Every structure is written in structure tokens, then in C-alpha cells.
Amino acid sequence: MAANMSRKEILGKVYKMIPPMLEKFHKGQLGRVAVIGGSEDYTGAPYFSAMASAKLGADMSHVICEPGAGMVIKTYSPNLMVHPYMRQEKNLAKNETIDSISDEVVAMLDRLHVVVIGPGLGRDPAMQETCARVITEARKKNVSFVLDADGLYLAQTRPELVNGYKECILTPNVVEFGRLAKSQNIDTTKEDPTKLCEKLANAYGGVTIIQKGAVDYISNGKQTLVSTGEGGLKRAGGQGDTLTGSLATLLAYRKAYLEKIWDHENDMGADELLTLCAYGGSAITRECSRLAFKEKGRSLQAADLTEHVHTAFLDLIGEKPTDESKL
């Protein structure tokens, strides 16, 4: 991908990656994704993430969370499948161990294209350890994953979990980016700010990072894109969850492209497509934020972004013909 490509050209490439909606497809082919997160303190984040994935077109959106959180998340929408398999340490029952909990979550991986790890996860040791094991198994099975929020704490404290894995995206905000950089001995005050994302991506052996901010830097260490689309000005919590859910669906679409489930030119490779997913997710989320802010101003809340995911997709990327002969 040329380094000087315009936003329009990059989004044009994202368009090429998007699977059309064809009569011949069956349930699940356009995305089976799961968000792992949702704990005693947080129920909104995994909901926003899973809903964004569904609104962007995933056929099946799951949430895997702690039971109390699960009861609540289920009430937010009957459209999500919510599995109460996670446990905070204090709530482990007598016959439950991290092994038994992890086994139940890991068993779902074979049915999933992508896992988002972190929204509303918290730092409970049992929850963190379960996610560490899910990551380890996801790598073995070549399942893509996105790390955000307290999922990034794993990349900070146990970098070997993500080091060198090309099928993952990290989405730190400014605070989280600072912590990750510090853990990799990168002094953010001494480096060119436009090169920091590239540097951190390289420190992690070439994983893809979206450094969220006034503009989003996206880098896999070799190539860096800057996502500059106008966003909203309200810094309400939870907007990053629309990003992770959007990324999940785009990563599932990338798999569909790579598996050639429809007829296409096949002129984009796995690495380029991963960067396109990151850019596409960033662009869609910024547009959701802009549209929601235009409507709600200062009163904007995270759920307002959810309502704009499909519009943002249509405006920025566009829908494909449903007639195979016209593709």
C-alpha cells in the first residue's frame, strides 16, 4: 500500500475487502465475533462493542462475561448472545477453577472469527488470567483478536502474550499508550510524536496498534497511517467500544476476503488487509462520534455512537450490489 494514499483511496480499498450480501451465504459467514469483558463494575462497554459489531454487519455477536454483568447485558438487547462464563476471583465457586473457566471460554474459539478482549474486563486476577489463556489458545488457532482497556493491561504486564502476533490489534488511548510505551522502555517525551506508534508496534514485534487521539496513528511497525477524519468533541467514556466492535466485524470480513467466499480480484494480502481493518474501524468510529456529537452536543453519551454505525459505514465505505454479476 502506497504511503501517500489519500483517505478516499484507503477507504476505497476497505470497500474492496467488504463482503457483498449474497443470496448464497448462510448464517455466520459474514462474521461470528465475541467480546470478552463485562464484570461487576462494567456492563456498558462490552454491550457497546458487541452492538457495534452487529450494526456493522456481523451475523452473530456474542458477549462472554461475569454472571452478574451477563444478567444486565442481556436486558440491554435480546439480539446479543451473552454467555456468563467468566469469574472474578471472589466469585469462583467451590467446583470452579481458572482451568475449568478458561476451558469453557476457549471451547468457543472454534466457532469464532474474532475476539475482542477487554471492554469492561477489569483487573481481577482470575479474569486477567482467563484472558491470558484465551489469547494463548487464539494464537494457536489463528483467531484474530483486539485488545482494549483492561485487556491492554495484559500486553503491558505480559508482553509475550502478544509479541509478534500479526493477527491482533491493540487500541490504546493516550493513557494506555503511555503505559504500554513505558513497559517497553520507550520515553514518550523524547520521541517524535508522529513516530511513537510505529516504535511501539515494532517493540511488540510488528503487532498493529491504533494510537487513539486527536488523530489516530495506525502502525504495524513497517507502515503508518494517520486517520484524521473529524470526530465529535465530547470525550464521553465508552466511545472506544464502538471502535473495538467495528474492528471485530472488519477483521471477520477480512477472513471472508482471504477465504474468497465471493469472487474478487484477490489483490490484497493479509498484512495490508489488517491495516485496512484498523483504518476502516478508526474512520467509522470517528464518523459515528462526529454524527452523534452533531446531534447531541455536550449531552452525547456512548450509546449515541451505536446508532450511527450503519450510517457511518454507508457514508464512508458504501454498500455493495447484492447481485453477484454486478460486483
Place this chain on the structure above:
Amino acid sequence: MAANMSRKEILGKVYKMIPPMLEKFHKGQLGRVAVIGGSEDYTGAPYFSAMASAKLGADMSHVICEPGAGMVIKTYSPNLMVHPYMRQEKNLAKNETIDSISDEVVAMLDRLHVVVIGPGLGRDPAMQETCARVITEARKKNVSFVLDADGLYLAQTRPELVNGYKECILTPNVVEFGRLAKSQNIDTTKEDPTKLCEKLANAYGGVTIIQKGAVDYISNGKQTLVSTGEGGLKRAGGQGDTLTGSLATLLAYRKAYLEKIWDHENDMGADELLTLCAYGGSAITRECSRLAFKEKGRSLQAADLTEHVHTAFLDLIGEKPTDESKL
């Protein structure tokens, strides 16, 4: 019913079966249905099914489910009656047995015209065994039932439960159909695909099967109809639940027709009416999917179908006069 009837002619016959809404009727006469399903992992499916039954006109729509699922489903809508009678094996209390649980569910059958078994049921052995007993009792009491999702697992593993029962409809999708066919030693790769549904219906002794797909095949082994109405192109999970709920109400209407609760020509028999229910349910669901997809495109979720059930009914089948003298 003539084999070469047009869609319009078949839907015209469905219209004849639909009870008018007359002043003289009292609560319950136009449909008392229940959905058995709803477990730790799934709450959306039984909700979509029960809501479709209500939106198509059933007077009373019940859900019978596991207590945790019940708490959630109750929050989705105050219009449904949700009975937390089912138990997953691990949640059986000391004074509870499969006998005591089944007795409580079976006791409801006398008040019901139709039972849908399977949406969000799961494969828990206690839940499955309870449903097996409900099926056995429903057959004795001549209560109609619909099997879908994990309810179909019973037809697969214990075919004697459904064999030869003319008051039930099975609604497998492509994967479920494959499993049922395999359990009946039918090789789906070697048969004419347009004859598979008929073949499976005969293997089950003449039960009615709706084989869901790009078109829906409907067969009782003697007669096969093809439901070809345009549907949506999003393969989101949960759309099949609108079908089972619609079938429940149509099967209740069929009973009203057979019991002659209003004055009509009485020129359609029980078998023909069952096929008409299957066709009507398929047509309504496909139309809901088409309307929802037109509105929501790629962002369609199962709940979007629920909103179109009444419109689909009015468009495809049509309402009857409420004045008995004009019928």
C-alpha cells in the same frame, strides 16, 4: 390441495383459515401458545418467538424457561407471561426432580393450543428430558407443537418422540436438516435436493418439515410446497424464531377453524390446514426479513423482524371484516 397452486392461491387459502375478530369471542379463543426454551446462554430466541406469536394475533403468549433467563425475558416485555419452571441440571434444587419439573410444565398443556419447543433451549440433559416428556404428553393431549433449534436435537436423538405425529412441524436450517437427515440415514449429497424435504418427512412417518434456505421446502411426505417469497440477505441469528412464533399462532388459528368458532365453509381438512400453516409461517417470516432488510440492510438484527410481523400479515394475507354478516 392442487400441487400447482400459485403463491397467491395458497395464501388465499391461508386467509380462509384465519379467524375473524368478532365481538363474541373471549380471551384465549384466538390463541394460547407457549414457547419452551430460554436458558443460561440464550434469552433472545424465546422472546422473539413469543413476540412473533403475539404480533400475529395470539391472545396469550407464554414463555416457559430457566429462572435466570426468565428474569431477563420478563424485562424485554411486560406483554409476555414468563414462567420460570425449567431447570438446567446443575440448578436442580434438593427437592426438585425431572419428574417434579416436568409435571409443572405438563400441567400447562391443558390451557394451550400450541407449544414451540427449542428456542434458546440448549442441550442441557435436564432441559432436554423435560421437553421429551412434554412432547410425550402433548401427543396424548393432541396439542400441536413446533420443534426448532435444540428442540430438533430431540428429533435427531430420539426420533420415536415425533415419528408419525401429524400435529407437529419441524423447522430445521441447513445445518440442522443435515443432522436430521444423517440420523435417518439419508445421504443429502446423493439425493435430488428438491426431494430431500419430502424424503425426510416420510422418514419421520409424515410429520411436516420446513427446510429453511434460499427457498423453503415444506413437505409432509405426500405433498411438497416451495415457499419462494423474497427474504432479506442478512443472515443474522434469531430470524428463525419469528418463524416458530408465527407458526404457533397459525396452528392455533387452525384449531379455531377446525372447532368452527366462526361460521365458515369448512372445506379444508386437518392435513391441508397444517400445510397451510407451514406455508403461511414461512411466507410471513420471509416478508418480515425482506421488510427489515430493506430498512436496516447490513445492520439488521433479529428484533427488526419482530416489528414487521403485523405488516407482513396484512400485506400477504389480509385482515377480515369484523362484522359477522360480511364474512
